[in-house]
Amino acid sequence: MNTTSDVNSIDSLWMRAERVPLARIPTPIESCSYQFGTNRLFIKRDDLTDCPMSGNKIRKLEYLVGEALMQNCDTLVTCGGVQSNHARATAIVARRLGFGCVLVLSGDEPGESDGNLLLAKMSGADIRIHPDASSEVRSDRMHCIADDLRQLGRRPYVMTSGGSDEVGVLGYVSAAQELAGDLANVAPNVSTVVVPLGSGGTYVGMLLGARLFGLNVNVIGATVDGTPDTWRPKVTDYLNRSIARWQFDISINDLSIELIPAVGKGYALSSEAEIQFITEFAGQTGIFLDPVYTGKTLYAFDRAFKDGQIKTEGDVLFIHTGGLFGLFPKKELINQFLHKT
Template identity: 35%
Template sequence: MNRSLEEDLERYPRISLTRLPTPLQALPSLSAKLGPRLFIKRDDLTDLTFGGDKPRKLEYEVARALAQGADTLVTCGSSQSNHARLTTAAARKVGMDCVVILSRDQYQQLQGNLLTVYLMGAQVHLVETSSHWDLKPHVQNVYQSLLAQGRKPYVIPVSGTTPQSSLGYVRCGLEIARQMREQDLQVDAIYTPFGTGGIFTALLLSLREQGITCPLIGISVNQKRASCYEQLETWWKALCSLLDRDPGGPRGVFEIHDEFIGREYGDPTEDCLDAIMLMGRTEGILLDPVYSGKMMTGFLAHQAAGRWSAEHTILLLHSGGGPALFAYAEELGMHLKKRGVDILS
């Protein structure tokens, strides 16, 4: 007899780092403005240091680190990395040290996520690199240095995505399914950001097993569709292996869109800034320019093209990232002025 996902998840160690479940809320004002009935999954409201999606992943990675006797978490990302903020917070919560290796870029002012990392006492290395996705050699150098000092480091990769950490979003899929049942909610599509692909893949697996068959739509924030599909295959096989599922099982309808990235990862496109303003001015919810703002950009483009009408119900995943807004103050200020806002100075 096949075990349930809940039973299979219990086989893997996990440490509680944040308050769950996060709310699944209606968006009445935005719905009235756009037409479709809209809901949002508030993973920006995890309560670990300004929240976001990473605590769900880190609950598994930190448990593994503690089981191995590690005393220091080591990770990497962009200068305004949400993952660096939340890995540092997780380390402090369980009494560990943290080292973060961050790429130098145009957003390295001492504010937003970078400020929080310093406030929580992480050891910060800012390095020159073409992309924060290429920091692995720098991480390895720091890892070896810590070993030489007699420390016990544990490395968590960029964005925190591993097969084990993705189990956090298998759990989230179960949580969404339970909340939909409680609210008697049926949706026509679910939108998520697509970064490294762990969240998207884990939700796809979990939601399908719970009988939720609507399209899962990923909006890429950093890479072309072909690379996204490659990552989906990697995480799908790994998760199926961990959870004893057939990798050839049905996945249902899903989509990945890469046309909303802009020039590069973290590019605050005009449409993205408009999406942030719209959500803020209708619902008082702030999206970020890197992940949730791009997800919203994709949904709004599909809505404007006539894909969704008043007969449809859509669920949006807010993955957090709010502190990064402050590093984009200049771009946001210019955009507000462009939209006719009189900013006092």
């Protein structure tokens, strides 16, 4: 339950944090024909925050862009893989709001752009692709670019990969507040909330928000890049930084970090079983999961549930964080699977 001081600190939080409304929220919550045993599956459709500015990134960008404006910045600089949803969303938001935009992307430049990269290019972002750049190299590159921009009289705002910092986290603290209303009205028996964990902001925000808004649920993060063991200390650190920055009246000991492995063959690498799951899920429900985040997450949760590693008393709520455009660069794999069936 909320304590009075929790509520006070939250009220003052929304006054202290700048937010630019970008997302079409509240997003719908739907009951799904897919079930986990006798437990129902609900899906919160954060893939519908807006198209093509869709997905979880838009909720984070509302606060990140708010901070950028507060700091009087005029250029958004961020990074990710070549098919980064966050980079694509940032490029579009920048174009819509009149910011400049520089994206530092790692991976191989495809002969022909597809998916998120295609949309980011079409949005006019300045794109710098570095094959094999580690997250440290990308971060260094961003800061060098920011220095260059300052020399030119620009005012850059540098965002971490996935927009997962103490500002971006507010997107999912506020999503948890929205979810509290959804659960009370539509899905009162939900006891488990599942989200993908890629750069951490969605999971950490939801975990904090669930506590702040008194949601009686376990929040499970499915690690789609790295493992639960590598993520646990990073999640703890991120929670601590967020609690300190916004002075949340909660102790880290009150939070239960529950993570399941979902990376499979590797970040953004798809197994045939994952592709089969995504394809069958679309065929059964009419809802498209992406191969990098949401598909791996629900597939891993499904496996863990069927193997008895996860038990849930009540219904399950999955936050569909978007990623639709990531399906298209995987079209060959999907086609191979479709031809087999």
